[in-house]
Amino acid sequence: MNFTRRKALGLTAGAAALALNGFKMTSAFANAEDTEKRIMEFSGSKKPEAGKITLTAPEIAENGNTVPISVSVESAMTGDDLVESVMILAEGNPNPAVATFHFTELSGQASATTRMRLAKTQNVIAVAKMKDGSVFSDIKQVKVTIGGCGG
Amino acid sequence: MADSKPRVKVPKSAKAGEVITIKTLISHKMESGQRKDKAGQIIPRSIINKFTCEFEGAKVFECDIDPAISANPFFEFTAKVEKAGTFKFTWVDDDGSTYTDEKKIEVN
Numbered sequence A: 001m002n003f004t005r006r007k008a009l010g011l012t013a014g015a016a017a018l019a020l021n022g023f024k025m026t027s028a029f030a031n032a033e034d035t036e037k038r039i040m041e042f043s044g045s046k047k048p049e050a051g052k053i054t055l056t057a058p059e060i061a062e063n064g065n066t067v068p069i070s071v072s073v074e075s076a077m078t079g080d081d082l083v084e085s086v087m088i089l090a091e092g093n094p095n096p097a098v099a100t101f102h103f104t105e106l107s108g109q110a111s112a113t114t115r116m117r118l119a120k121t122q123n124v125i126a127v128a129k130m131k132d133g134s135v136f137s138d139i140k141q142v143k144v145t146i147g148g149c150g151g
Numbered sequence B: 001m002a003d004s005k006p007r008v009k010v011p012k013s014a015k016a017g018e019v020i021t022i023k024t025l026i027s028h029k030m031e032s033g034q035r036k037d038k039a040g041q042i043i044p045r046s047i048i049n050k051f052t053c054e055f056e057g058a059k060v061f062e063c064d065i066d067p068a069i070s071a072n073p074f075f076e077f078t079a080k081v082e083k084a085g086t087f088k089f090t091w092v093d094d095d096g097s098t099y100t101d102e103k104k105i106e107v108n
Helices: A005-043
Strands: A053-056 A060-063 A067-073 A083-090 A097-103 A110-116 A122-130 A135-146 B006-009 B018-026 B048-055 B058-065 B074-081 B085-093 B098-107
Touching: A005 A083, A005 A122, A053 A122, A053 A135, A067 A083, A067 A122, A067 A135, A083 A110, A097 A110, A110 B058, B006 B085, B006 B098, B018 B048, B018 B085, B018 B098, B048 B074, B058 B074
Parallel strands: A060 A135
Antiparallel strands: A053 A067, A067 A110, A083 A097, A083 A122, A097 B058, A110 B074, A122 A135, B006 B018, B018 B074, B048 B058, B048 B085, B085 B098
16 A cells, blocks of 8 residues: 555544544443433432522633532422432533432521532533422533543 | 541521521542542542531431532531521541531520
């Protein structure tokens, strides 16, 4: 075969781009699936509805190491109208689990704030499980300038 | 990590039935288990994996923590106060040690 320098360079670049693309697609896909699986496990195979729960996160996070997030759920927090737990997930992190809050009647309100790590720009999902079995979720996209998972 | 120092902010007093806000912070490096050191070895995971808040023995708030929580984990949550008493806060480390703090509240 008679490879010119130009041809050879073009080929390698193409192959590299393809490999990179393929890798990105599969890794993103696997995580979205994993996130979905975790939501189903948490909710008992119930599809979450929209509403009731509000997730507050910054639109752009300059530093992925500490991203402040708040979650609050509308609830009287007594009797059957009680939020049992809220799970926070990050689709694009190496491991989508972030934290799970458990509330009781003594909580007074179902709201909590914490700071989390985000590896890259991605969706953050909050899922709330009520005592009566209903499940609600909210999703926010956070743009990350510097990732926060090391490596 | 023996030098993990908890800091908790609870109002000194509240009205009966009032919902108060509690803020907690504990110093901890929260090593995620994803990072590598200079030699390319993975630094083992070392995080606080559970946080609980109790009021006079009854659970108020609990959190299962995964490595995606930032270093020096911070939590803000609410509690409904009916009577005077003591809040107890507990953090559980991956290495099995626990860190605790207590705060009293008056009701007027």
